[in-house]
Amino acid sequence: MTAFALAVLLPASWAAAPAAMQVQIVDDRGMPVRDAVVELTPNAGWRGGPIRFGWKPAMAQKNVAFVPGTLVVARGAAVAFPNLDSVRHSVYSFSKAARFEIDLYGRDQTRSQSFPVAGTVALGCNIHDQMRGYVRVVDTPFAGKTDQNGIVRLTGMAAGGYRLTVWHPRARMPGGEFKRPLAVGAGQGSHKIALKLR
Numbered sequence: 001m002t003a004f005a006l007a008v009l010l011p012a013s014w015a016a017a018p019a020a021m022q023v024q025i026v027d028d029r030g031m032p033v034r035d036a037v038v039e040l041t042p043n044a045g046w047r048g049g050p051i052r053f054g055w056k057p058a059m060a061q062k063n064v065a066f067v068p069g070t071l072v073v074a075r076g077a078a079v080a081f082p083n084l085d086s087v088r089h090s091v092y093s094f095s096k097a098a099r100f101e102i103d104l105y106g107r108d109q110t111r112s113q114s115f116p117v118a119g120t121v122a123l124g125c126n127i128h129d130q131m132r133g134y135v136r137v138v139d140t141p142f143a144g145k146t147d148q149n150g151i152v153r154l155t156g157m158a159a160g161g162y163r164l165t166v167w168h169p170r171a172r173m174p175g176g177e178f179k180r181p182l183a184v185g186a187g188q189g190s191h192k193i194a195l196k197l198r
């Protein structure tokens with residue numbers, strides 16, 4: 001009886017176990033690429049409800065820079081842009097995924113902008129040309145950006161067919177995006193992807 005139960009239950013519980021995957025992004029010399037955004041999108045699209053990430057949907061202006069320089073948010077998210085500097089900043093984008101302009105505002109003030117379209121939003125400030133930031137708007141909960149070792153860990157995927165997308169502002173690909181199909185199995189997976197950077 002025990003053997004029978006094991007034989008039936010074990011494969012079922014394995015199949016239901018969510019997968020975890022480590023992805024490392026390197027450049028063509030093998031050096032880790034940080035702040036690359038890695039996304040795994042189910043082939044049928046994400047139908048699991050609202051997406052929440054473990055970080056704040058906020059892009060601060062600090063020391064005349066957008067911090068963090070790259071922010072991953074779910075499609076539809078409202079992003080806060082707090083100004084932590086003593087000088088005034090604006091925020092604008094000419095990107096296809098979001099065209100907008102927020103007028104100059106000062107220290108300890110904040111503004112907010114929603115991003116209803118998935119894709120890359122390149123940010124600038126009218127006063128400080130060197131200020132660059134990126135909001136990557138995604139349609140999947142299985143997304144994140146690489147750390148200083150070029151590594152991101154994605155968890156909770158059901159086994160199945162996915163599209164893997166890697167985005168980096170300096171990737172030598174149309175739109176800075178590398179895409180490929182990826183079959184996700186149960187358990188742990190590991191992938192290393194080399195990107196050509198400009």
Ligand SMILES: [Cu+2]
Binds near residue numbers: 090127131
């Ligand atoms: Cu500025």
